[in-house]
Amino acid sequence: EGGALLVPNHVSFVDGLFLFASVDRPIRFIVDSTYFRHRIYGPFLRSMRSIEISSSGGPRVILRAMRDAGKFLEEGEVVCIFAEGEITRTGALLPFRRGVERIAKGRSAPIIPVNLDRVWGSIFSRERGRFITKVPRRIPYPVTVAFGEPLSPNTSIGVVRKRVQELGTIAWEERKSTCRPLHISFIHAARRHPLRLAFADPSRARVSGFQMLVDAIALARRLQRCWQGQEHVGILMPPGVASALANLAASLSGRVSLNLNYTSGRAGMESAVRQAGVRTIVTSRTFLELAQVELPGGVEPLWIEELASTVGWTSRTAAFLLGALAPARWIERALSGRRVSVDDVVTVIFSSGSTGEPKGVQLTHFNIDSNVEAVDQVLRLTAEDRLVGIQPHFHSFGYMMLWFSATRRVSSVFLPDPLNAAEVGEKIQEYKVTLLLATPICLQLYLQRCTPAQFGSLRMVLTGAEKLAERLSIAFEDHFGIRPMESYGATECSPVVATSTLDYRAPGLYQPGSRRGSVGQPLPGISVRTVDAEDLDTEQPPGTPGMLIARGPNIMRGYLGRDELTSEVLRDGWYITGDIAVIDENGFVTIIDRQARFSKIGGQMVSHGVVEGALQEAAGSHVRVFAVTAVHDEKSGERLAVLHTIEETRLAAILDKLAESGRPNLFLPPIDEFVKVEALPLLGTGKLDLREIRRVAAAPTA
Numbered sequence: 001e002g003g004a005l006l007v008p009n010h011v012s013f014v015d016g017l018f019l020f021a022s023v024d025r026p027i028r029f030i031v032d033s034t035y036f037r038h039r040i041y042g043p044f045l046r047s048m049r050s051i052e053i054s055s056s057g058g059p060r061v062i063l064r065a066m067r068d069a070g071k072f073l074e075e076g077e078v079v080c081i082f083a084e085g086e087i088t089r090t091g092a093l094l095p096f097r098r099g100v101e102r103i104a105k106g107r108s109a110p111i112i113p114v115n116l117d118r119v120w121g122s123i124f125s126r127e128r129g130r131f132i133t134k135v136p137r138r139i140p141y142p143v144t145v146a147f148g149e150p151l152s153p154n155t156s157i158g159v160v161r162k163r164v165q166e167l168g169t170i171a172w173e174e175r176k177s178t179c180r181p182l183h184i185s186f187i188h189a190a191r192r193h194p195l196r197l198a199f200a201d202p203s204r205a206r207v208s209g210f211q212m213l214v215d216a217i218a219l220a221r222r223l224q225r226c227w228q229g230q231e232h233v234g235i236l237m238p239p240g241v242a243s244a245l246a247n248l249a250a251s252l253s254g255r256v257s258l259n260l261n262y263t264s265g266r267a268g269m270e271s272a273v274r275q276a277g278v279r280t281i282v283t284s285r286t287f288l289e290l291a292q293v294e295l296p297g298g299v300e301p302l303w304i305e306e307l308a309s310t311v312g313w314t315s316r317t318a319a320f321l322l323g324a325l326a327p328a329r330w331i332e333r334a335l336s337g338r339r340v341s342v343d344d345v346v347t348v349i350f351s352s353g354s355t356g357e358p359k360g361v362q363l364t365h366f367n368i369d370s371n372v373e374a375v376d377q378v379l380r381l382t383a384e385d386r387l388v389g390i391q392p393h394f395h396s397f398g399y400m401m402l403w404f405s406a407t408r409r410v411s412s413v414f415l416p417d418p419l420n421a422a423e424v425g426e427k428i429q430e431y432k433v434t435l436l437l438a439t440p441i442c443l444q445l446y447l448q449r450c451t452p453a454q455f456g457s458l459r460m461v462l463t464g465a466e467k468l469a470e471r472l473s474i475a476f477e478d479h480f481g482i483r484p485m486e487s488y489g490a491t492e493c494s495p496v497v498a499t500s501t502l503d504y505r506a507p508g509l510y511q512p513g514s515r516r517g518s519v520g521q522p523l524p525g526i527s528v529r530t531v532d533a534e535d536l537d538t539e540q541p542p543g544t545p546g547m548l549i550a551r552g553p554n555i556m557r558g559y560l561g562r563d564e565l566t567s568e569v570l571r572d573g574w575y576i577t578g579d580i581a582v583i584d585e586n587g588f589v590t591i592i593d594r595q596a597r598f599s600k601i602g603g604q605m606v607s608h609g610v611v612e613g614a615l616q617e618a619a620g621s622h623v624r625v626f627a628v629t630a631v632h633d634e635k636s637g638e639r640l641a642v643l644h645t646i647e648e649t650r651l652a653a654i655l656d657k658l659a660e661s662g663r664p665n666l667f668l669p670p671i672d673e674f675v676k677v678e679a680l681p682l683l684g685t686g687k688l689d690l691r692e693i694r695r696v697a698a699a700p701t702a
Contacts, residue, residue: 002076003074003075003078004110005069005073005103006027006078006080006112007083007111007160008080008115008116012087012119012122012124015116015119016080018143019080026077026078028051028078028080029048029050029051029080030065030082031045031050031052031053032053036050036052052065053065063102066099069081073103081100083157083160084097085097087125087126089509089511090378090380090501090503090504090511090513092377092521093164093165094511095585095587096586100157104153104155106153109153111150112147112150112151113147113148113151113160113164114147114164114167115144115146115148115167115168115170117145117172117525118141118143118144118171118175120524121137122137122141123136127377138178144175146167148163151163156541156542157585158541158542158584158585161587162529162542165587166551169525169526172370172524175373180369181340181344182251182365182368182406183332184332185407186403186406187323189408190213190323194208194209197386197411198411198412199241199244199405199411200241200412200414201239201416202240202416203240207241210323213323215319217331218311218315219248219311220248220249220250220253221315222311222315223282224335230255230278230279232255232257232277232278233280233282234258234276234278234280234281234299235257235393236259236282236283236287237282237284238262238392239391239393239414239415243393243414244402244412244414247259248406251340252336254337254338256276257346257347258278258348258350258360259349259394259399260273261358261394264350266294266297268358270298271357272360275350275360275560275561278299279299280299280301281301281302282304282307283295283302284303285303285305286305342369345363345364346364346365347368349361349396350394351491359562359565360559360561361396362557363494363556366553368399368400369403370494370525371493372403374525374526375496375499375523376404378501378523379499379501380501381408381409382409383409385434386412387410387433387434388412388415388424388428389402389415390414390438391437396490397464397495397496400494400496413433419445421450422450424446424450425446425449428454428458429455429457434459435461435462436458436462438462438463439687440466440467440468440469440472441682443461443476443484444622444623444624447472450480452481455480461480461482461485462484462485462487462499462500463485463486463487464486464487464519468484469613469616469624470516471617471621474622475622485501485520486518486519487499487519488589488591491556492555493526493556494555494556496523497526497550498519498521498523498589499521500514500515500518500519500520512586515584517590519589521587521589522550525553525554526550526551526552526554527551528550528589529548529549530545530582531547532547536549542583542585543582543583543585544582545581547577547580548577548580549576550574550575555575558570580607592607592610593610599630599639599640606640608628609628612626614658614661618655618658619646625644625645625680627680627688627693629642629643629694630694631698641673641674641675642675643675643677643696643697644674644677645677645678645679645680648676651671652671655668675696675697680693681693681696
């Protein structure tokens with residue numbers, strides 16, 4: 001009872017009908033004149049006593065509509081305004097316009113945030129740029145309408161938008177009832193598009209979706225005895241068709257896959273094997289010899305070459321018949337002996353260990369599936385798109401993108417070495433790859449060694465793991481004609497939290513997908529906040545730096561066997577990222593630096609990343625040549641130290657230029673704190689190895 005202003009997101013042409021079906025009171029919608037006067041929609045909208053508004057009618061017409069809406073609120077009616085002003089074409093929540101504030105300000109009626117979920121993808125949405133002319137994904141088609149707690153009429157537009165977005169996180173949980181385990185989705189996708197290119201690598205030029213299904217079933221059957229009695233199974237291979245098959249077979253068998261980080265050395269792998277209780281590892285003799293990787297001790301190797309050669313024609317025939325004819329759950333039952341739940345863990349991914357012993361991140365089928373679904377929604381990829389899979393499967397992004405290709409129509413071209421720029425450029429051109437996902441370190445190499453023609457098919461370049469320097473971004477765009485965009489994630493978040501995407505442009509329409517320097521907006525279903533780093537219960541207003549926390553269906557179950565560490569980073573469902581960020585009122589996130597990469601010097605917090613950026617700018621280099629860290633100091637507690645790869649004769653001039661730029665003295669490390677190295681220490685994921693950088697900088701010889 002009483003007046004109320006509903007503020008929902010706007011996803012389709014029938015959003016108003018969903019609201020009507022959910023509220024037992026009449027609703028007055030604020031409707032653009034284009035629809036209010038439409039010969040088909042118009043009579044229906046006018047019969048509902050909608051409020052006409054015209055964006056082309058000038059301020060006077062708009063203000064009159066706002067006054068009418070306010071008057072109806074005061075009379076105790078329910079008014080609804082779609083604050084985005086238009087239906088989303090990007091799949092993401094658009095910036096909110098100021099009409100909400102104008103209507104509600106000075107009145108007593110509360111603002112009710114509303115979120116419409118699962119509407120994107122329906123025939124009434126603009127997914128894939130089409131309206132009505134789409135085949136429904138399922139019948140009946142489920143839709144969730146989530147209503148939030150009433151907000152004060154004086155609530156700012158940025159906070160209202162954030163609450164609508166956070167309702168999407170609550171609504172996404174309702175998807176669990178219709179979600180399927182990843183391997184079940186893979187079976188259905190392989191049958192729906194049996195001949196499409198699913199995966200490729202240098203050794204297998206083309207593997208179709210159905211062929212991948214048959215091979216995965218055959219491999220799972222072959223490994224049944226080897227994996228008997230084991231919950232966690234190890235996989236030690238570079239990104240490729242063989243590694244993808246091993247992971248698919250593990251999921252089909254109801255096992256939890258553990259892709260070992262072969263760049264972490266024997267000690268790192270043995271730590272992961274010990275924590276997970278792994279007894280067998282599927283690996284390749286050829287890979288171990290070429291990469292000179294030593295197997296961890298105490299495990300039995302299962303050689304993929306021998307496994308493949310011992311699968312006979314009878315086994316392949318059985319796998320073919322199962323893949324072609326058996327119900328998906330029968331295949332699962334035959335291979336795993338049980339019914340797998342979406343809440344079951346599908347993989348354990350060990351963190352890089354850049355700041356300590358690796359931690360095993362447990363990710364469920366629902367975690368990965370929700371991230372795949374959300375990424376698919378905002379990237380808006382089609383069957384013609386292909387991506388190059390250079391991220392290893394021990395990396396959470398590489399693992400998620402494996403399932404992205406397995407359950408969607410987007411093909412993956414795997415390459416075992418992301419630093420082999422010549423091969424990367426050659427395969428992008430050969431397979432007409434449209435999506436490149438790489439770290440800034442990789443982009444530097446491609447900039448130096450690939451030709452613009454080789455990247456001619458690309459329509460999107462996304463980077464993550466490290467901050468993308470503006471100088472590198474401009475240089476890449478100048479060379480290849482395409483500007484890299486940033487994304488952001490964490491292993492604990494399956495992994496993508498936010499991503500930039502392509503803008504949507506059409507006559508009379510512009511919907512932004514990215515902002516320069518930003519990592520984009522949170523994925524659908526994911527909520528983010530910035531809070532006071534000392535008091536996590538104090539939320540920061542839009543535009544104010546703070547500790548970034550995230551919540552959503554993608555957040556991990558917890559660390560394997562490390563409940564105390566889990567409780568430190570998961571609080572009331574929110575994951576504490578350890579990153580300092582700014583969120584503007586339109587939802588775009590800008591990462592400033594990791595909390596671990598701040599030093600308190602002279603009573604002030606100094607960001608290592610900011611100092612690195614200033615040094616890079618002063619050096620005029622788009623290639624990373626500096627890594628800043630902090631070492632112990634007897635007097636001040638900490639002091640800055642810098643690893644570098646440039647000629648030492650240039651340092652004095654660079655520091656002089658930095659001083660002339662007006663930077664505070666805290667940003668000027670003394671020249672005797674610079675340490676020359678052959679190469680900056682990196683992890684296998686392309687990130688800086690912070691622990692090794694600190695060790696080198698603090699060594700007595702330094």
